[in-house]
Amino acid sequence: MGLFTSTEFHSLEDLLVEQLQDLYDAETRLVDALPKMHDAAESAELKAAFQEHLTETKGQVNRLEKAFDMLGKESSRETCQAMKGLIKEGDEVINASGDPSIKDAALIAAAQRVEHYEIAGYGSARNFALRCGRDDVAELLQQTLDEEGGADKKLTQIAESSVNTRAAHA
Numbered sequence: 001m002g003l004f005t006s007t008e009f010h011s012l013e014d015l016l017v018e019q020l021q022d023l024y025d026a027e028t029r030l031v032d033a034l035p036k037m038h039d040a041a042e043s044a045e046l047k048a049a050f051q052e053h054l055t056e057t058k059g060q061v062n063r064l065e066k067a068f069d070m071l072g073k074e075s076s077r078e079t080c081q082a083m084k085g086l087i088k089e090g091d092e093v094i095n096a097s098g099d100p101s102i103k104d105a106a107l108i109a110a111a112q113r114v115e116h117y118e119i120a121g122y123g124s125a126r127n128f129a130l131r132c133g134r135d136d137v138a139e140l141l142q143q144t145l146d147e148e149g150g151a152d153k154k155l156t157q158i159a160e161s162s163v164n165t166r167a168a169h170a
């Protein structure tokens with residue numbers, strides 16, 4: 001949510017649209033950030049996960065555009081300060097030096113913060129859509145929510161099955 005803009009809420013649908021604008025900004029930033037995470041990763045499995053989630057994220061941007069359209073609104077971004085901050089933290093990891101396996105563990109920690117933020121955002125937006133009687137929009141948001149949950153679980157699995165073990169022995 002923008003810090004210096006004054007948003008007007010007159011209906012739950014206004015709030016839904018505002019949440020979608022925040023998510024639209026966040027996802028657009030992630031389309032730029034994920035290739036850098038991919039390039040910084042050492043583990044082939046982690047690289048593949050970032051690549052796969054980049055493809056999903058591009059589809060999520062399209063879904064949000066579809067949701068705006070369904071609500072009769074123009075697709076517009078509202079600066080997501082939280083995602084800007086999370087990506088900045090990710091950049092610190094990307095630019096860090098030292099042991100690559102520990103860096104991989106740090107990349108996963110940064111990426112999971114992003115996924116959890118998205119899960120919170122899409123969960124709220126989906127519930128607002130349902131309350132507005134917009135099951136069509138809610139269904140679209142649920143698809144993305146499922147992908148974010150899947151990405152988060154995949155990252156946990158990579159951390160637990162290989163990356164954290166390697167990092168512990170670095």
Ligand SMILES: [Fe+2]
Nearest residue numbers: 027057060118
């Ligand atoms: Fe996303």
Ligand SMILES: [Fe+2]
Nearest residue numbers: 115118148151
């Ligand atoms: Fe995501």
